[in-house]
Amino acid sequence: MSKFSLGVDLGGTKTEIIALDDKGNECFRKRVSTVKGSYADTIKTISGLVNDAQKHINCQCPIGIAIPGTVSNKTNVIKNANSFWLNGHDLKADLSAAVNNDAIFLENDANCFALSEAVDGAGKDGSLVWGLILGTGSGSGLVHDKKIWRGRNLLGGEWGHNPLPWLSEAEMQDWADVKCFCGKKNCTETFVSGTGLEREYAKRINQFDPDALVYPFSSLQIIEKMHAHDELASECFKDYVSRLARAIANYVNFLDPDVIVLGGGMSNIDEIYDLLPNEVSKYIFGGEFDTPIVKAQFGGSSGVRGAAWLPDMHNAM
């Protein structure tokens, strides 16, 4: 059994590796640009990083990998990845052959984020930890007693493609032309991602294009405007928080987690933590809500740390 594990975060723009010891101390870290569009280069990139890390810690050890999308239970190939060149490939088998190591564990990146925060991050004292990533898109993962709740269909913690609850008539009308990439309407992700805030602002200034991938102002710019006392930006942010609160309350009413951990770019907005608890409680059955909503302790490193904790979760360390 190894005292170390490796974690790899296979991001859309960066691929990162860390080595953790069994106490969670980081012993090695390296980050390179992701070669987009080529599966063969992905294998080459990860193999190179694994070799570098193993040379540094001087041992072969189990490897966890955070991937966009999931690994199909039926075919073992990756599906639903927005890094489309991964889809349809058996990454575990191909990487095992490339680095001569069978102890490789693949997991959805939002699940890795939640695992990292549940093991030794902002959710470490909770039994049921719900981790939400609010970035360009939105992802979510559930961890129960330090184990990822994957679910029979690998849908555990999947919240972004359920409809946002308690939509007003006006919201339904205003957002009727917003499409989600999954093909459905009123998906939670379209509202609560940073892109959701950008859509709202674009609509308010009549510059919304349903086919656009980028909107006139970034979420960062809108928050800067809010901090400069721009009334429109403040109103958009208020709407954003209300929608996020409804999305959260819906699942608190069902799962009632011990702690909710926020990650992704939107989690860096301090005002969210002031406003959210009260907004959420408006939609809580019975009105009593004291669940901590906290910022991720490891920020952008949660995904790669969670990947490194995967071997331990599978008792392979």
Ligand SMILES: [Zn+2]
């Ligand atoms: Zn959707």
